[in-house]
Amino acid sequence: MDAVNKMEVLKSYLETKGLKSTAQRDYIADTFFKSNTHISLDELLKKVKRKTPNIGYATVYRTMKLLTECGLAIARQFGDGQTRYENLPQGGHHDHIICIKCSKIAEFHNQKIEQLQMEAAKKLGFTVVNHKLELYGYCSECS
Amino acid sequence: MDAVNKMEVLKSYLETKGLKSTAQRDYIADTFFKSNTHISLDELLKKVKRKTPNIGYATVYRTMKLLTECGLAIARQFGDGQTRYENLPQGGHHDHIICIKCSKIAEFHNQKIEQLQMEAAKKLGFTVVNHKLELYGYCSECS
DNA sequence: ATTGAAAATGAAAGTTAATATCATTTAGCC
DNA sequence: GGCTAAATGATATTAACTTTCATTTTCAAT
Structure with a gap:
């Protein structure tokens, strides 16, 4: 959109x-x-x-x-x-990685992670419809 | 712990x-x-x-x-x-999966997901120290 | 055990972002 | 064009977080 x-x-x-x-x-x-x-x-x-x-x-x-x-x-x-x-991003959903020092935010998308999520959920009897994944760490400038 | x-x-x-x-x-x-x-x-x-x-x-x-x-x-x-x-939960870090109908919360942990997260972060020049992963969906009773 | 420097405490003040208020202006139907 | 409800912008209020400061406490070195 x-x-x-x-x-x-x-x-x-x-x-x-x-x-x-x-x-x-x-x-x-x-x-x-x-x-x-x-x-x-x-x-x-x-x-x-x-x-x-x-x-x-x-x-x-x-x-x-x-x-x-x-x-x-x-x-x-x-x-x-x-x-x-x-x-709302044009290319659909994405995840975030946030620098805990300078608050810079980068985005990424990894199909394999999402697949593993589905599998992990299935083991517990869940069906995933949505998720939120945020990584926190240091960006190249702050590490 | x-x-x-x-x-x-x-x-x-x-x-x-x-x-x-x-x-x-x-x-x-x-x-x-x-x-x-x-x-x-x-x-x-x-x-x-x-x-x-x-x-x-x-x-x-x-x-x-x-x-x-x-x-x-x-x-x-x-x-x-x-x-x-x-x-910090006794069994170490875990992620949450939340039923969007009955609000039941289950916990899981997947080492492979964490590894892929690290890799994805590395590609963007980040070093991960923490993360937050929440899956939202339907549990076995609500699906 | 006493002492002195550094850290911790509690109360209060300051800061910041979010939200509400209110007088005035504006949109849109008649 | 006139009317009514909604929107605006400035400002005030609120809520949570953070800092300040005078006083108290800890603890290492006597």
């Missing part, structure tokens, strides 16, 4: 909820959808303010809350005390 | 760091080691205050920071805005 499609999903979500659409919210959402990192509210606000300096923190906060609510964003906490919002 | 062993690990950690041992810290640590849930600072403070009402929040905070530092506790955030501390 690309940014344009996501905007459409958002639009129809607003309609079903009887909410109004505004230039600010659209711009915040669009900026978020075009970002490819795990972005915090402050970072997103800064980005948005470049073109629209009068947008307030509260509006960014409320927009991200809305996007999280309708599944277009995922709120994540990596332990540095800040909530980061994950834009 | 049981509570007694953990106290010993803590003690030797304090020694190597040149830190002093105190009744308060020992009691907080012991209380934590004997807990089996993911406990928050407030909860732990409350527990500790039952027998030692004059212990302060800051001391609990500092003790848990210390335990996290030396690997005897793991700080986790489940998205409710509170940090919870996980007591």
